[in-house]
Amino acid sequence: MIRRALLLAACVLCGAAAAHPPARQASYADRPEVRAFIGRMVERYGFGAEALRKVFASARFAPGVLRAMRPPPRERPSWEAYRARFVGARRIDEGLEFWRANRSTLARAARVYGVPAEVIVAIIGVESHYGRSTGRWRVLDALSTLAFDEAPRAAYFRGELESYLLFAREAGLDVLAVRGSPAGAIGLPQFMPRTYREYAVDFDGDGRADLLDDAADAIGSVANFLQAHGWRRHEPADLDASVSGAAYRAYADGGVQPRYTLAQLARAGVAFRDPGLPEDTRAALLELGTPDEPSEYRLGLHNFYVLTRYNRSAFYAAAVSDLAKALRAAGGSRADGARARAARPWTRRAAAGLRAAARAPRPGSAAPARA
Numbered sequence: 202m203i204r205r206a207l208l209l210a211a212c213v214l215c216g217a218a219a220a221h222p223p224a225r226q227a228s229y230a231d232r233p234e235v236r237a238f239i240g241r242m243v244e245r246y247g248f249g250a251e252a253l254r255k256v257f258a259s260a261r262f263a264p265g266v267l268r269a270m271r272p273p274p275r276e277r278p279s280w281e282a283y284r285a286r287f288v289g290a291r292r293i294d295e296g297l298e299f300w301r302a303n304r305s306t307l308a309r310a311a312r313v314y315g316v317p318a319e320v321i322v323a324i325i326g327v328e329s330h331y332g333r334s335t336g337r338w339r340v341l342d343a344l345s346t347l348a349f350d351e352a353p354r355a356a357y358f359r360g361e362l363e364s365y366l367l368f369a370r371e372a373g374l375d376v377l378a379v380r381g382s383p384a385g386a387i388g389l390p391q392f393m394p395r396t397y398r399e400y401a402v403d404f405d406g407d408g409r410a411d412l413l414d415d416a417a418d419a420i421g422s423v424a425n426f427l428q429a430h431g432w433r434r435h436e437p438a439d440l441d442a443s444v445s446g447a448a449y450r451a452y453a454d455g456g457v458q459p460r461y462t463l464a465q466l467a468r469a470g471v472a473f474r475d476p477g478l479p480e481d482t483r484a485a486l487l488e489l490g491t492p493d494e495p496s497e498y499r500l501g502l503h504n505f506y507v508l509t510r511y512n513r514s515a516f517y518a519a520a521v522s523d524l525a526k527a528l529r530a531a532g533g534s535r536a537d538g539a540r541a542r543a544a545r546p547w548t549r550r551a552a553a554g555l556r557a558a559a560r561a562p563r564p565g566s567a568a569p570a571r572a
């Protein structure tokens with residue numbers, strides 16, 4: 202989740218990091234930088250030195266993690282391709298299923314945190330395909346590899362490894378067993394360990410915040426994260442826009458912070474339909490580009506910026522916003538089937554069942570026809 206874009210940007214030297222032969226051979230437990238790390242964990246947080254030494258003797262260097270984190274080939278990113286990946290008919294269908302299965306929890310999260318249900322569903326859909334793709338890497342291996350063999354971002358990942366060990370201890374989880382993304386992101390919302398410790402909530406009241414298997418906790422935690430980063434109730438994230446003339450170009454500066462007033466943008470040739478926003482509303486002018494195609498323009502409002510706190514990429518936030526709008530338009534707010542399914546717990550097993558169900562035609566489905 203978070204920082205994926207940053208990681209990609211900062212990971213240009215991953216190839217060089219992967220070429221460290223000694224790192225692959227020595228056990229992590231025997232490496233001086235790991236011993237120093239263990240020493241700090243013992244001193245600061247009271248871990249047992251021998252227990253941690255055993256943990257790191259079991260940690261494995263994961264070259265696949267470094268490969269997965271390597272930036273894509275240097276071609277111009279394509280908004281059209283990115284959007285197609287996350288806002289297709291199948292992800293919409295399955296999002297509607299997830300919404301129905303968790304309707305009362307989503308409604309409660311919207312009430313408590315002020316974040317619309319469709320935005321929460323969309324984030325979980327983009328992050329983990331509604332819990333089906335939560336990552337196959339042992340988090341300990343991924344974070345050890347990135348913390349000790351990925352020079353450009355090692356300090357960041359050592360911080361995440363520290364948070365991971367604390368998280369596993371607090372949650373009573375086997376530190377060797379938790380699996381996640383190559384970056385070490387965990388569970389349905391793909392929270393990095395530090396984010397997990399700061400923003401995960403126990404939304405079903407069973408005494409633990411479980412983002413690995415519990416959809417209710419994932420829903421509450423996503424909403425809590427967005428609220429904590431300033432989500433504003435009843436405000437849209439972005440508006441469609443079109444441009445004319447040349448003055449607008451100075452405003453399409455690649456930033457996602459809402460810095461310009463709507464009046465400024467209108468004077469610069471940006472046209473949009475104002476849904477009645479306050480006069481002092483500020484926006485970023487987003488250019489979503491696709492090679493050999495005209496760019497798509499949007500106004501990114503305050504809540505769009507909040508979405509980029511989850512993952513610092515305009516493409517990411519725009520895809521979440523589009524998936525959310527598609528879910529709402531496809532009838533996610535309807536009450537059909539709600540009562541029968543509201544109490545069903547959403548687990549990975551349920552998600553696997555959904556996958557099979559999604560393949561079969563469902564009469565009366567609110568979802569649009571598949572493309």
Ligand SMILES: [Ca+2]
Pocket residue numbers: 402403404405406407408409410411415418
């Ligand atoms: Ca819980």
